[in-house]
Amino acid sequence: MLNSRFVEAETPYWEKCTDRSVEFILSVQNCEDNEREAVIEAYLAQPIDWINGPMLEVRLFRSDHDSLCLKISHLCMDGAGVKEFIRLLAALYTRLYERESYHSIHQEMMEGKQGFRDQAPLFAAAGITDISSAFHQHVETASLWSFPSSSQDNLTPVIAMRSMEPHHTEKLINRTKAVGATINDGLLAAYFRSIAKQAVYMEPRTKRKAIGMTIDLRRYLPSLTTGALCNLSGMEMPEIELNEGELFETTLEKVKRAMDTIKESKPGMSSAAGMEKMAAMPFSTARAVMAKQHEMACQQKMTLPLMTNFGVISEHDIQFGACYAVKGFMTSPIMYAPFFCMGASSYRNILTLCVGYHTPAVSEHEVSRLLDDMMMELTK
Numbered sequence: 335m336l337n338s339r340f341v342e343a344e345t346p347y348w349e350k351c352t353d354r355s356v357e358f359i360l361s362v363q364n365c366e367d368n369e370r371e372a373v374i375e376a377y378l379a380q381p382i383d384w385i386n387g388p389m390l391e392v393r394l395f396r397s398d399h400d401s402l403c404l405k406i407s408h409l410c411m412d413g414a415g416v417k418e419f420i421r422l423l424a425a426l427y428t429r430l431y432e433r434e435s436y437h438s439i440h441q442e443m444m445e446g447k448q449g450f451r452d453q454a455p456l457f458a459a460a461g462i463t464d465i466s467s468a469f470h471q472h473v474e475t476a477s478l479w480s481f482p483s484s485s486q487d488n489l490t491p492v493i494a495m496r497s498m499e500p501h502h503t504e505k506l507i508n509r510t511k512a513v514g515a516t517i518n519d520g521l522l523a524a525y526f527r528s529i530a531k532q533a534v535y536m537e538p539r540t541k542r543k544a545i546g547m548t549i550d551l552r553r554y555l556p557s558l559t560t561g562a563l564c565n566l567s568g569m570e571m572p573e574i575e576l577n578e579g580e581l582f583e584t585t586l587e588k589v590k591r592a593m594d595t596i597k598e599s600k601p602g603m604s605s606a607a608g609m610e611k612m613a614a615m616p617f618s619t620a621r622a623v624m625a626k627q628h629e630m631a632c633q634q635k636m637t638l639p640l641m642t643n644f645g646v647i648s649e650h651d652i653q654f655g656a657c658y659a660v661k662g663f664m665t666s667p668i669m670y671a672p673f674f675c676m677g678a679s680s681y682r683n684i685l686t687l688c689v690g691y692h693t694p695a696v697s698e699h700e701v702s703r704l705l706d707d708m709m710m711e712l713t714k
Contacts, residue, residue, distance in 0.1 A: 335563075339387030340409050344616045351387040360392045367398040374401055378665055379491040379690070384409060400657075408667055412567040413644040413679075414550045416664060419563050424652050424659075431655030449562025453551075453606055456566065460554045460600055462607075468600075469607035476544035476573040478536040480636045481529060482700060483671035488692035491668045496705045500683035502713045513583065515590040518643050520712065521678050522547065522593070523586040526576055528707035529639050532700055536636050544573040548642040549602030568602020571638065582711055637672045644679035651682070663688065671695035676708075685712075 337359070338348040365373045374395055382391045382405050389407040394400060404423075406416055429439050462468050498506070510520040525545060549568040552558050560566060572592035576585065612620050631637040644664045652659040661684065666677025668690030677688040687708055689701050 335410060336390040336406070337388045340384060340389075340407075342617060344618060346617050349387075359388055359390055360394070362394045362396060364396050370395060370397045370399070370401060374403055375493050375495070377403060378405065379493045379668060381491065381668075382407060399660075402654075402659075408565070410565075411563045412550075412565045413548075413642060413664060414552060414567070415563045415565065417644070417647055418559065420652065421648065422563075424654055427654045449560050449564075451560065451562050451564040453566070453610055455560070456551055456554055456606065457603075457610075459556060460603055462600075462603065465607050465610050468603050469611060470604045476542040476571070477540040478634075478636050479529075479533040479543060479639070480672050481639055481674040481696070481704070482532055482534050483635060483674075483695045484697065485695050486632055486671065488670040488695045490693045491690065492693055492698065492701075493665055493668065493688060493690050494698070494701050494705060495663070495665075495686055495688045496709050497663070497687075498685040498709065498712060503680065503683045503685045506685070506712055510586065513587060513590065515586055516593075518645075519586060519590045519593055521643060522572065522641060523582060523589045524708045524711035525639070525641050525676055526574060526589065527582065527585055527711055528704055530576055531707060532704060533639075534635070536634060541575045542573045543576050544571045544638060546571050546638045546640040548640070549605075551602050551606055554600075554603075568605040570596050570601050570605070572596060582714070631672055635672050637674065640669075640673070640675040642666055642675060642677050644677065647679055647681040666690050668692070676704075 335348055338350050341347050341349050363373070363377075377393060377395075382389075384407040389410045391405040393403050395403065404416070404420070406419065411419065426439065426443075430436060457463075457465055457468070506520055507517055510517055522545060526543065529545075530543070547570050549570055551566045551568050552560065572589060574585070574588040574592050576588075612623065615623070647662050647664060652662065660682070662679075662681035663684075663686035664677065664679040665688045666675045669675050670692055674691065674696070675689070677690075679686055679688075687705055689705065691701060
């Protein structure tokens, strides 16, 4: 599927790319060590040609240190799927490096390991027989707020990042653990507090505020995986009452309570049911529904801020043959204003925050300020 294009027919399908050589998927670029980070960020910000395929693009940046960058279309898989793909790629590379035959590896990997990409096994594992009953329309009780955007001129894609050193990450883990919270709760608390400093609001403003949070639905599967690389994420919207001047620990406690309440009732399953409902529509109808939502958000210049926590990329050092990955991070989707998404990932206890956006619709200065505020909240 990674070597296919997505055909937007009324019943969409995948079509294998036959006219693309390996050079379209894998390339090598030499660069100076002092410019590597800027060159990589510029490369990651550029979209791949998913209309013509393939869904995967890989570039090896060669300097004093090599950096391997994977760009994968969200049409194929979500963040958890990308993590599975990284592990698969590293394992396959290492076995080939150790001179195992590709044919025998392929046979072993594929034998009796049929996976699935649809949601039916998910609903079965969660004990849901009537999918429509799992869908609940969200009642708008929280204030509609948004990260500021100045226009709809989404011209240049940009990626901005900040990284937290291991000792700060350890401190954050201990800080959240002390109150029975998770590091995800800590990230959400910092995001609530930081975005509130710049947010624009729709009137009448309510006391409660919400953030959209992605949920990995593989948690409901017995093996915690579909056995295939796919999208299997849902969405929840934790709401809290955020008061000006309150301590971080106070916000953290509110976020923990909101997330604990969500966890009591099959988190993410309502949005999964909503996607199932949309999947039953003809493609043109589904597009019209999404276009209407997008148009409304653009007219209001308002959309719920999103956060996706990819979590730990790998519990162990990622190994490609004799080489070990010393640094790793994942980037969140690059959004068009007024949509806005914060991404978080960690590897070897280095936590990386990432925002993908377009200028001049969204200000580089304001994004930089948001990331600096979040780092301050998480490390103080």
